[in-house]
Amino acid sequence: MIAEKQRLHTLIIANKVDLVTQEQAEGMFGLYTKLGYSVLYASAKTGQGISELRAHLKDKISALTGPSGVGKSSLLNTLQPKLGLHVREVSEATTKGRHTTQVRELFPLDFGAMLPTRPVSAP
Ligand SMILES: Nc1nc2c(ncn2[C@@H]2O[C@H](COP(=O)(O)OP(=O)(O)OP(=O)(O)O)[C@@H](O)[C@H]2O)c(=O)[nH]1
Numbered sequence: 001m002i003a004e005k006q007r008l009h010t011l012i013i014a015n016k017v018d019l020v021t022q023e024q025a026e027g028m029f030g031l032y033t034k035l036g037y038s039v040l041y042a043s044a045k046t047g048q049g050i051s052e053l054r055a056h057l058k059d060k061i062s063a064l065t066g067p068s069g070v071g072k073s074s075l076l077n078t079l080q081p082k083l084g085l086h087v088r089e090v091s092e093a094t095t096k097g098r099h100t101t102q103v104r105e106l107f108p109l110d111f112g113a114m115l116p117t118r119p120v121s122a123p
Pocket residue numbers: 015016017018019042043044045046066067068069070071072073074075086087088089090097098099100101102119120
């Protein structure tokens with residue numbers, strides 16, 4: 001919504017698709033496609049969708065955001081393996097993330113992209 005107000009182009013990344021079938025992923029995210037958003041099915045673990053994500057980010061300044069534990073830092077580490085960002089398992093008790101990334105940072109990536117990440121509070 002903030003992105004729309006600022007007239008920014010939005011890309012919805014459905015990460016961790018290695019945990020579900022493509023049909024299940026489309027069941028969860030297909031609505032956004034119908035609403036006109038671009039949805040990228042990706043996995044920081046298997047590398048699915050990463051080259052497409054690079055193509056989206058190249059020569060742009062982008063912002064990556066989402067709830068704790070969805071794999072933002074993991075995606076960045078896969079985009080640029082030497083980044084070495086800290087990644088932590090989601091809590092078994094709450095099944096939510098642990099707010100591992102606490103600072104906002106702008107990462108210049110080797111393939112020609114600027115990518116700030118912004119930790120957000122759980123909804
Ligand atoms: N199976 C699977 N697990 C993933 C994937 N991407 C990330 N994870 C796991 O999800 C957990 C959280 O990943 P992070 O990268 O720390 O998540 P984050 O969005 O940066 O979380 P915060 O820094 O707390 O906001 C870790 O255990 C990762 O290994 C993926 O594509 N597939």
